[in-house]
Amino acid sequence: MKNFFIKFPYILIIIFLIISTFNFSFADDYTEDNISIDVNAEITETATQTSDTLDASSINSRSCIIYDRNSHMVLYGKNETKQVKMASTTKIMTSLIIIENCSLSETIEISQKAAGTGGSRLGLKTGDKITIKDLLYGLMLCSGNDAAVALAEYAGGDIQGFAELMNQKANELCLTSTHYESPHGLDSDGHYTTAYELAILTDYALKNETFAKIVGTKNYTVTINGYPKNLSNTNELLGYLNGVYGVKTGFTNGANRCLVTACKRNDMDIICVVLGADTKKFRTQDSIKLIEYAFKNFTYINANDIAVNSFENWKNENLKYLDINKSSSNSFELEIKTCKNPILSINKNEIDNIKTSISINTNLEAPISSNTVIGNLTLNIDDSNLITLDIINTNNIKRKNIPYYLNYFFSNYSNILEQILN
Numbered sequence: 177m178k179n180f181f182i183k184f185p186y187i188l189i190i191i192f193l194i195i196s197t198f199n200f201s202f203a204d205d206y207t208e209d210n211i212s213i214d215v216n217a218e219i220t221e222t223a224t225q226t227s228d229t230l231d232a233s234s235i236n237s238r239s240c241i242i243y244d245r246n247s248h249m250v251l252y253g254k255n256e257t258k259q260v261k262m263a264s265t266t267k268i269m270t271s272l273i274i275i276e277n278c279s280l281s282e283t284i285e286i287s288q289k290a291a292g293t294g295g296s297r298l299g300l301k302t303g304d305k306i307t308i309k310d311l312l313y314g315l316m317l318c319s320g321n322d323a324a325v326a327l328a329e330y331a332g333g334d335i336q337g338f339a340e341l342m343n344q345k346a347n348e349l350c351l352t353s354t355h356y357e358s359p360h361g362l363d364s365d366g367h368y369t370t371a372y373e374l375a376i377l378t379d380y381a382l383k384n385e386t387f388a389k390i391v392g393t394k395n396y397t398v399t400i401n402g403y404p405k406n407l408s409n410t411n412e413l414l415g416y417l418n419g420v421y422g423v424k425t426g427f428t429n430g431a432n433r434c435l436v437t438a439c440k441r442n443d444m445d446i447i448c449v450v451l452g453a454d455t456k457k458f459r460t461q462d463s464i465k466l467i468e469y470a471f472k473n474f475t476y477i478n479a480n481d482i483a484v485n486s487f488e489n490w491k492n493e494n495l496k497y498l499d500i501n502k503s504s505s506n507s508f509e510l511e512i513k514t515c516k517n518p519i520l521s522i523n524k525n526e527i528d529n530i531k532t533s534i535s536i537n538t539n540l541e542a543p544i545s546s547n548t549v550i551g552n553l554t555l556n557i558d559d560s561n562l563i564t565l566d567i568i569n570t571n572n573i574k575r576k577n578i579p580y581y582l583n584y585f586f587s588n589y590s591n592i593l594e595q596i597l598n
Contacts, residue, residue: 286302286326508571
């Protein structure tokens with residue numbers, strides 16, 4: 177027994193070391209982590225390491241994406257279409273449903289179920305009175321799961337009813353690899369999305385001014401039962417990294433650390449999504465690395481300007497050689513059918529590699545009505561197609577008929593006769 181008491185402290189130390197290797201969280205498996213990191217130091221260190229290329233092995237997050245909001249192009253992706261858990265980034269959809277369908281000025285009373293929800297919390301108690309607007313700030317700034325359940329009960333009757341609303345919206349936005357089972361994102365097998373579809377959802381949500389204002393707020397004071405409570409945004413990049421204006425953090429044991437970031441500098445506007453980072457530090461580093469890579473290496477081009485200029489040069493050299501079988505006139509009036517959103521985001525190193533190819537139907541036969549597509553123009557970089565635009569004929573081209581042939585015969589009778597006699 178004496179030996180046991182002598183060895184007991186060492187046994188405790190060994191047990192503690194074993195437990196610590198398993199990343200257990202006895203207090204709460206789903207609390208939004210508030211580990212303090214020096215964001216300014218991370219920004220400086222990571223930004224200086226940003227290069228012209230990005231290796232997937234240098235990104236800790238299991239999946240990620242850089243999505244350009246202006247061109248709707250993916251600038252970089254790693255497992256971006258793989259279905260994964262998304263933790264509290266779920267609340268982007270939760271807040272969107274509420275903003276689009278509810279009166280934010282209404283005051284509601286918190287249920288026992290909402291008050292008893294675990295994980296990251298706004299700190300609501302049964303019977304508390306609070307407005308929908310303040311619940312939204314509690315949802316998006318401090319990632320309150322209790323606020324999420326309260327909003328779900330208000331708008332959907334219960335969690336299942338609200339999940340149906342979330343999935344209806346996902347279907348509306350064609351998010352075919354996304355499915356919701358809760359308003360907060362606590363781990364469940366049927367609750368998942370992809371980095372790509374989360375970026376698409378975020379892009380849509382940010383078009384709503386109310387949503388954009390909430391997720392871009394660093395600090396806010398809500399009122400619960402008439403008493404103020406100060407909130408701080410869990411988004412570690414908001415207010416630190418140049419151009420960041422939202423959006424949402426997330427963490428569960430199943431999803432690991434997640435972060436959706438919106439960032440705009442000058443005309444370039446991107447959404448960066450990282451899902452499944454091992455630590456908050458990796459989540460921050462990955463996000464900074466991806467954001468700085470995008471702004472350092474990409475620029476915009478106007479596809480319409482390039483296409484029109486290239487096509488005009490082509491017409492000057494080739495239009496006279498086009499022939500239309502059985503037409504009374506070869507008077508073409510050709511135009512490029514330009515696109516509504518001509519902005520493309522291109523790696524700066526690839527601008528000189530943009531090539532234009534023009535294909536015209538050479539077996540044309542009259543009649544040809546106006547606005548008929550007779551070919552296309554394609555912009556390519558190497559073997560990658562950037563955009564394809566239709567080439568149309570804008571005038572009516574008539575077919576040769578009997579009066580045309582008679583008129584031709586009598587007008588050229590002497591020449592025709594001379595050719596026959598000779």
